[in-house]
Amino acid sequence: MKTMTSLRTLALGGVLIASCAAAFAGDKPNVVILATGGTIAGAGASVANSATYQAAKVPVDKLIASVPELVNVADVRGEQVFQVASESLTNENLLALAKRVAALSRQADVDGIVITHGTDTLEETAYFLNLVVHTNKPVVVVGSMRPGTAMSADGTLNLYNAVSVAASKDAAGKGVLVTMNDEIHTGRDVSKAVNIKTEAFKSPWGPLGMIVEGKNYWFRNPAKRHTNQSEFDIDKIEKLAPVEIAYGNGNATPTAYRAFAGTGVKAIIHAGTGNGSVSNAVVPTLQELRGKGIQIIRSSRVVGGGFVLRNAEQPDDKYDWVVSHDLNPQKARILASVALTKTQDSKELQRVFMEY
Numbered sequence: 001m002k003t004m005t006s007l008r009t010l011a012l013g014g015v016l017i018a019s020c021a022a023a024f025a026g027d028k029p030n031v032v033i034l035a036t037g038g039t040i041a042g043a044g045a046s047v048a049n050s051a052t053y054q055a056a057k058v059p060v061d062k063l064i065a066s067v068p069e070l071v072n073v074a075d076v077r078g079e080q081v082f083q084v085a086s087e088s089l090t091n092e093n094l095l096a097l098a099k100r101v102a103a104l105s106r107q108a109d110v111d112g113i114v115i116t117h118g119t120d121t122l123e124e125t126a127y128f129l130n131l132v133v134h135t136n137k138p139v140v141v142v143g144s145m146r147p148g149t150a151m152s153a154d155g156t157l158n159l160y161n162a163v164s165v166a167a168s169k170d171a172a173g174k175g176v177l178v179t180m181n182d183e184i185h186t187g188r189d190v191s192k193a194v195n196i197k198t199e200a201f202k203s204p205w206g207p208l209g210m211i212v213e214g215k216n217y218w219f220r221n222p223a224k225r226h227t228n229q230s231e232f233d234i235d236k237i238e239k240l241a242p243v244e245i246a247y248g249n250g251n252a253t254p255t256a257y258r259a260f261a262g263t264g265v266k267a268i269i270h271a272g273t274g275n276g277s278v279s280n281a282v283v284p285t286l287q288e289l290r291g292k293g294i295q296i297i298r299s300s301r302v303v304g305g306g307f308v309l310r311n312a313e314q315p316d317d318k319y320d321w322v323v324s325h326d327l328n329p330q331k332a333r334i335l336a337s338v339a340l341t342k343t344q345d346s347k348e349l350q351r352v353f354m355e356y
């Protein structure tokens with residue numbers, strides 16, 4: 001990789017972006033790595049610390065230097081967009097990141113984009129980018145479950161795989177992808193299903209493919225609208241709608257829903273038991289909040305391969321509620337926060353939940 005670098009700082013949406021400005025000078029695909037923090041940038045006190053460490057410590061240039069083999073797959077340059085643990089990312093961070101991804105994707109000298117990210121909310125960021133970034137170029141989100149300082153750290157191979165996929169012509173047009181643990185997932189379906197193993201990320205309908213020794217093996221394509229097929233465009237979004245999630249459980253009360261309503265939310269995602277069931281103690285409150293203009297979206301705390309069926313556990317048509325289909329509560333929140341920037345109509349919202 002032959003690059004000339006000089007550090008320049010960009011301020012975008014109030015977020016400081018330090019960029020190693022570089023003119024790509026190689027003959028391989030040009031891939032930009034946007035670093036946001038997380039465990040892939042983490043550091044532990046000893047090699048035995050595979051789960052005890054500090055996230056968001058290692059800068060993007062050191063991440064790139066930790067995988068010298070990247071030069072065999074792409075000409076790479078890095079930008080440090082944030083340096084945070086992903087549980088602390090905000091809607092404003094998501095907007096700034098998506099705007100940067102969209103701007104880079106329009107550059108003729110950029111062939112693919114990788115975002116290094118904490119695994120806790122990686123699924124939310126990947127889905128958000130899938131909804132609002134209009135590009136056919138590969139955009140790949142990647143993280144790690146162990147810090148680079150640990151024995152059998154997974155970050156270096158995950159990053160190598162992510163850059164390899166981002167540099168691949170056959171990864172174009174598949175929407176935003178997530179590479180973890182040798183698998184290639186769609187950002188729409190994938191979620192963190194295990195909180196402490198390297199095999200942590202699962203898609204209820206399975207991965208799109210695998211990446212092995214720098215080669216992609218595809219087995220299916222995304223079924224829902226994404227990127228260039230999306231009616232949502234990051235260049236036309238300046239603020240996301242406030243949406244919160246309330247968890248369903250036995251002995252339920254309406255307290256959380258009322259508290260959220262008091263903050264001015266535009267929608268509440270009900271992470272219901274079973275098929276998005278709602279306790280008799282909560283139904284009247286949701287009907288009242290719907291009457292006040294708050295969208296009620298029934299999702300489920302049960303994940304892993306089903307979907308919430310409209311008018312099954314609740315008369316959604318009668319109550320004018322929306323169902324999240326197969327989206328888990330955190331993904332339903334992302335979609336609602338985007339869709340509500342364009343429509344307040346519940347029938348339109350339901351269409352969106354069936355199509356994205």
Ligand code: DGL
Nearest residue numbers: 038039085086118119120
């Ligand atoms: N604090 C978590 C995060 O940044 C660490 C988990 C990880 O990145 O794997 O998402």
